[in-house]
């Protein structure tokens with residue numbers, strides 16, 4: 567789908583870097599963002615600014631006052647509203663050319679399957695491992711690239727999963743006990759800001775086939791020590807999710 571005059575001007579600064587053809591690829595793409603909290607706020611805003619044609623957001627939570635140190639899509643007037651509804655309203659105001667589809671439902675095996683199938687790339691913007699492993703399972707089963715991001719406190723991590731080619735999230739945890747974080751968990755606002763933006767960079771590169779991806783690698787971010795480390799990760803042949811594929 568060719569870009570019109572408005573889009574050519576709006577995206578002109580990054581068109582210098584990626585070119586028309588890649589921008590048209592973004593325009594024709596669908597990204598699913600699972601979670602509309604701190605990671606999802608940043609991811610959805612910047613994918614909107616990039617000109618991704620269709621953005622699907624799923625989150626069953628409502629906006630709470632203690633979210634406002636990091637969930638930059640929202641403000642005081644959104645408190646108690648469904649995040650998915652408030653997010654769509656905010657995002658439409660940022661870029662009227664994007665199609666937004668927002669679901670105020672819990673992401674689970676049933677609701678998730680259809681949404682994952684619709685997407686070209688999926689962004690993990692979740693805050694718990696039980697939902698995350700369901701998402702991982704659905705992405706592997708449907709062959710959809712998944713950009714994983716996780717945060718707690720001053721720490722974050724990112725990896726990009728391409729089913730059949732790279733380790734999946736479950737590979738990292740085979741044989742280990744997964745415990746979800748304490749509630750309320752400590753988080754400082756800029757951590758999901760940084761991690762969410764790295765997820766966007768990965769999603770854009772996946773969609774445009776540009777640059778190097780964080781595949782087979784896990785980026786570990788420690789903002790307290792200000793250290794960024796990348797460790798190699800490997801597929802686990804005993805992984806019940808992707809081991810057989």
Ligand SMILES: [Zn+2]
Nearest residue numbers: 734737805808
């Ligand atoms: Zn696996």
